[in-house]
Amino acid sequence: MAMLHVVNKSPYDACNLNTASSIMKEGDQLLLIEDGVYGAMKNAKAESLLNGLKVSVLGPDLAARGISQDKLVDGIDVVDYAGFVDLVEANDKVQSWL
Amino acid sequence: MGSIEANGKTYETDEEGYLADLNSWDKDVAEVMAKIDDCELTDNHWEVINFLREYYEEYQIAPAVRVLTKAIGKKLGKDKGNSKYLYELFPYGPAKQACKYAGLPKPTGCV
Amino acid sequence: MSDAKKFMYINRKAPYGTIYAWESLEVVLIGAAFEQDVSLAFMDDGVYQLTKGQDTSGIGMKNFSPTYSALGDYEVSKIYVEKESLEERGLTLDDLQHLVWEDEDEDYAEKDSIRLVSRAELADVLAGQDVLFNF
Numbered sequence: 001m002a003m004l005h006v007v008n009k010s011p012y013d014a015c016n017l018n019t020a021s022s023i024m025k026e027g028d029q030l031l032l033i034e035d036g037v038y039g040a041m042k043n044a045k046a047e048s049l050l051n052g053l054k055v056s057v058l059g060p061d062l063a064a065r066g067i068s069q070d071k072l073v074d075g076i077d078v079v080d081y082a083g084f085v086d087l088v089e090a091n092d093k094v095q096s097w098l
Numbered sequence: 099m100g101s102i103e104a105n106g107k108t109y110e111t112d113e114e115g116y117l118a119d120l121n122s123w124d125k126d127v128a129e130v131m132a133k134i135d136d137c138e139l140t141d142n143h144w145e146v147i148n149f150l151r152e153y154y155e156e157y158q159i160a161p162a163v164r165v166l167t168k169a170i171g172k173k174l175g176k177d178k179g180n181s182k183y184l185y186e187l188f189p190y191g192p193a194k195q196a197c198k199y200a201g202l203p204k205p206t207g208c209v
Numbered sequence: 210m211s212d213a214k215k216f217m218y219i220n221r222k223a224p225y226g227t228i229y230a231w232e233s234l235e236v237v238l239i240g241a242a243f244e245q246d247v248s249l250a251f252m253d254d255g256v257y258q259l260t261k262g263q264d265t266s267g268i269g270m271k272n273f274s275p276t277y278s279a280l281g282d283y284e285v286s287k288i289y290v291e292k293e294s295l296e297e298r299g300l301t302l303d304d305l306q307h308l309v310w311e312d313e314d315e316d317y318a319e320k321d322s323i324r325l326v327s328r329a330e331l332a333d334v335l336a337g338q339d340v341l342f343n344f
Contacts, residue, residue: 010223010254012297035226038257044299060267064225066260066274071299157279158271162242165282172317 002027004091008034008098011046016097021049031079031087033058037065042073050076056087104130116198120154123201131199135190139199143187145174150200160205163193215246217338220255224273225265230258231273233344238276241283248338249280250331252291255344256298259290259305259323274306281310281322288322291331 005024011017017039020030030053032040039046040057056077062068069078079087088094099118100111104126110118115131117123128147132139139147149170153161161169163181171179178184184192193205218237222229241247251259258277265272280288288308295301308322326334335341 008226010226010257013223013254035223035254038223038254038298041299045297047299061225064263064265064268064270064272065223065257066262066264066304068262156275158273158275159238159279161279161282162238164242165279169282 001093002029002091003093003095004029004031004087006031006033006094006096007036007039008032008096010035011039011049017046017049020095020097021053024053029054029056029087029091031056031058031084033061033084037061037067040072040076041067042071047073056083058084102127102130102134114204116204117201120201120203123151127201128199135195137188137195142178143196143199145178146170146184146187146192146196147200149173150196150202154200154202160193160197160202162205163191166193213244213246214339215248215337216240216340216342217248217250217335218342218344219250219252219335220258220344221253222344223254223257224263225268225270229344230255231271233342234273234276236342236344237280237285238283241285247285248287248289248334249285250289250291250334252294252328252331254294254298256290256294256300256305259308260300261304261306277306277308280308284310286310286320286322287324289324289326289331289334291328292325293328295325 005020005028007017007020007030009016013035017036024030032055037057039049040055050073056079059078059080062078100113100115102109102111109122109127112118129139150160153169167179167181167184188195197205218233220230220233224230237247237249263272263274290305302325305323309319310322311317312320
């Protein structure tokens with residue numbers, strides 16, 4: 001019963017990423033969108049929250065914020081809107097941490 | 099919402115006559131907008147209109163009058179970078195009126 | 210200028226996710242017409258507002274990052290960026306836009322607007338202001 005966890009807030013402005021990453025179970029996936037994409041940046045304080053997680057991030061939201069691929073934590077999957085839909089389909093449930 | 103006809107084309111405007119879509123602008127609609135205000139567009143008018151379009155393209159805002167005046171002075175010379183000159187060209191207010199003809203939204207802070 | 214008040218706009222939110230960043234910029238541009246002594250501070254997620262290379266074509270929102278370059282035209286030349294906030298987010302000054310203003314008294318010489326300050330230094334800057342606006 002895999003779950004897709006969606007986070008749309010900056011990890012420095014809200015504790016959503018903190019909660020999501022600590023509640024995620026084996027096989028669950030994390031998708032970062034909107035201001036949540038800041039959580040995907042490397043050399044940053046929130047970076048360690050992603051340790052051991054399967055993480056995707058929405059490309060158009062990265063581009064809007066001027067975050068290039070080389071700024072991302074290694075192993076993160078960048079998806080477009082179609083990829084967002086695929087993730088929703090591939091998981092049994094979606095949990096949006098608003 | 100209103101609209102303006104120019105050269106057989108229809109342009110949507112807001113209630114104050116500013117173009118709804120910046121990208122729908124062309125010289126024809128500028129001429130027609132000016133005619134409605136009883137204003138004939140000369141090369142001097144076009145200089146300012148083109149300047150505003152370039153400014154918007156670069157900074158994504160229409161400049162305040164004070165900023166416009168200074169920038170025009172720097173680009174086109176001191177004899178043009180003063181409010182007397184600009185108000186003669188655009189008696190309804192250089193920022194407001196010239197921005198309208200340039201297809202830009204009303205300048206930020208203009209009431 | 211002696212009776213001008215010192216206005217400080219404090220920006221602490223990321224762009225696009227909320228409307229604060231753009232609202233602040235609009236208020237600054239409107240306020241600049243009143244010839245006060247204006248400063249801007251960017252701290253916490255506010256430092257994200259100044260990153261270069263922003264392209265909003267994929268999210269259907271206005272890209273207002275080019276507007277920060279117009280601040281110099283509005284005689285806003287003091288832009289404080291907090292060092293700790295940048296570092297925490299894995300950013301350096303190189304990731305931010307290069308913002309300048311032109312000094313009329315020195316034949317329009319271009320000067321840097323951004324001043325990198327520590328939290329302690331920013332505290333002193335804030336203490337010296339007359340009015341603080343928060344966004």
